[in-house]
Amino acid sequence: MTTLLYRLLGASILLAVTGCQRAPMPATATLGLPPLASAPAAPDAVALGRKLFMDTRLSRNGTMSCAMCHVPEQGFAAVELSTSVGLEGRSLRRNAPSLLNVAYVGQLFHDGRAASLEQQAWDPLLNEIEMGNTGSDDVLARLRSLPDYAGKFEAAYGGPADRARVGAALASYQRTLLAGDSRFDRWRYGGQADALSLSEQAGFAIFAGKGRCIACHTVGARAALFADGRFHNTGVGAAPRHDPQRSFQVQLAPGVWTTLRARDVASVSEPLQADAGRFEVTGAARDRWAYRTPSLRNVAITGPYMHDGSIATLEEVIDFYQRGGIDNGAKDALLQRLELNEQDKRDLVAFLRSLTSAHAGALAAQTRAAPELAP
Structure with missing residues (x-):
């Protein structure tokens, strides 16, 4: 009973402080998101980009x-394997991040090496x-030779396919x-007091309070990206090199995971691909093993987690942060037990789990059904 009262009180206080009791607003796909920096592109440009x-x-083979x-x-990510699979089945060294709400990301890739989506x-x-393309000229020549692209770049951009227009x-x-x-979003920004269960409201109180999640996964008064746009070293990725006895999970196939020791993997493997992050x-030495804070929007449908896909479930992510991350000599001071x-x-x-958009599935369906993709 005491625990229930504590949770009810915490949720009630949080509701009052954050101003959730507004008149209900109509649901839109952008509820809870800040305004975009620029106006949407013309439909012809969007359709061409989707195609x-x-x-x-567009790939070499x-x-x-x-x-x-x-x-x-x-969720515009890849959930079957820890890291993406590239050309001819070769494994990439990082997990594919979700592209949902990527319009708000200022520094792209886990290490922030690209300053814009165009780049x-x-x-x-x-x-x-x-x-696998050897140069942009190969890609452009291929596009210009494909009859189903005839006139599309001209209609969208007034000229033929070139590097800038493809980007x-x-x-x-x-x-x-x-x-x-x-x-x-409906609870915090849409005035729907019953949109979250008591457990979910208590979870937000923990997220913003003793869980300290909000220090990196920020939430504003009028919108929330659940990311601070910065780079942090949590110890993920570097840990196997520092502790050969450390165990970690590896996904063998969709839904099939096993636990291995770093030392055992190293004994039968080629050296791990080096990854120093930012x-x-x-x-800069301060950026070693630091990676961009990902948004937590739609996090329940975009695992596995971390830049290397090394943590399978949300429960395991929370246990990881409960331990204060992994000390690798340069761990961010924000991470404490x-x-x-x-x-x-x-x-x-x-x-x-309450952060999953009601529109994620519709975006996928609209993409697959787009008329420009018809054979």
Whole structure:
């Protein structure tokens, strides 16, 4: 009874402080999201970008598309394996982040090496083990030779396919992948006091309070991106190199995981691909093993988690932070041990599940049904 009263009181106080008791607002896909920095692109540009996004012919051997690592039905992420699979079945070193709400991300990739979606677009196209093209000229020549692209760049941009227009088209489409209007948004920003259960409300109180999640996964008074736009070292990724006895999970197939020791894996494997995170971009010692804070919007449908996909479930993520992350000599000072009991953890998971947009499935269906994708 005491625990229930504590949770009710905490949720009630939080409701009053955050001003959730507003008149109900109509549900929209952008409820809870801030205004975009620029106006939406023209429909022709968006349609062209969507066609490019789904087209395997952009890869060197015609087998890979953007949508094969950012699967529409999987929250525009890839949930089957820890890290993405690239050209000819080769494994990439990082997990594919969700593209939902990517319009709000200022520094793209886990290490922030791209400053815009337009710039980001060409990185996988020219990556040897992603889409395998040897240069942009190869991609452009291929596009110009395809009859179903005839006139499309001219209609959207007034000229033929070139590097800038391909990047602009892909960016235009990705900026339409807006997925707010979660039950949390309806509770906090839409005035629907009953949109969250008591457990979910208690979970938000923990998220904003003793869980300290909000320090990196920020929530504003009028909108929430659940990300601070910064880079943090939690110890993930570097830990196996520092502690050969450390155990970690590996996904063998969809839904099939096993636990291995780093030492055992190293004894039968090629050396792990080095990954120093943000340090690879800046060269600054403070950025070693630091990675961009991901948004927690739609987090329940976009696992596995962390930049390397090394944590399978939300429950395990919470246990990881309960331990204070992993000390690798440069761990962010924000990460300290938490004092969460089992009920706290259940409530926190319940809250995180409330961040799933009501529109994520519709975005996937609209993408698959787009007329420009018809054979």
